[in-house]
Amino acid sequence: MRLEYFQMVDxxxxxxxxxGQIQVAARxxxxxxxxxxxFPGHPILPGVLMIETMAQTGGxxxxxxxxxxxxxxxxxxxxxxxRSFVEPxxxxxxxxTLVHEGSGYAVIxxxxxxxxxxxxxxxxxxxxxxxxxxxxRAAMLETARRVAVPxxxxxxx
Numbered sequence: 001m002r003l004e005y006f007q008m009v010d011x012x013x014x015x016x017x018x019x020g021q022i023q024v025a026a027r028x029x030x031x032x033x034x035x036x037x038x039f040p041g042h043p044i045l046p047g048v049l050m051i052e053t054m055a056q057t058g059g060x061x062x063x064x065x066x067x068x069x070x071x072x073x074x075x076x077x078x079x080x081x082x083r084s085f086v087e088p089x090x091x092x093x094x095x096x097t098l099v100h101e102g103s104g105y106a107v108i109x110x111x112x113x114x115x116x117x118x119x120x121x122x123x124x125x126x127x128x129x130x131x132x133x134x135x136x137r138a139a140m141l142e143t144a145r146r147v148a149v150p151x152x153x154x155x156x157x
Contacts, residue, residue: 001026001053004033008053009094012148015064020098022061024147026053028090035088045086050120051077054110058096058124060144062106064153065098068141072106072126080122090114096124104128 001008014023028045035043055074062072086092092114099107106128112120131137141154 001029006052006056007143008049008056009060009147012060013093015061015150015153017061017065017153020061020065020101021095022057022064023093023095024057024060026092026094028086028088028092030089032088043088045088045090047080047082047120050082050086050112051080051122051124053092053094054096054108054112054120054122055124055126057094058098058106058108058110059126060147060149061096061098061108062101062126062128063140063144064149065101066128067156068137068144068154069156070128071131071136071140072128074124075105075127076125078123078125080120082120084114084117084119086112086114086119092119099123101128 008026009024010026012024038046059072092112094112096108096110106126108124110122110124
């Protein structure tokens, strides 16, 4: 996980686009400038970054389901709950289940666990639009390969 670059997902560990489910692994870094101010002497992962991690997890699911033909952008977060502190070095297991995709938007239910314990959850809505440019699409495809999106899902059917 590279917080400063908003690269929250280290790798996809399970992906089933037919069932609309994804699981990813992410390790919170031991050191980050984020922790210098949140909170001095008691560093914890900001809740907004837990939400961003769930949003990116669901975003990978939507991208894979659409075979990278359209881009999901975070539009709304509902029912967000932070259930426990997440400290530097923690291993996170993040999952998302697709609730809706179509009509220009997608909705997922996201859940984050650490050590088998729920630490956050949220319902996340995306606006799903054509890629605004080829540069973004190319960058997303490159990152998809890094996080282990199966190659057959990177191209339109």
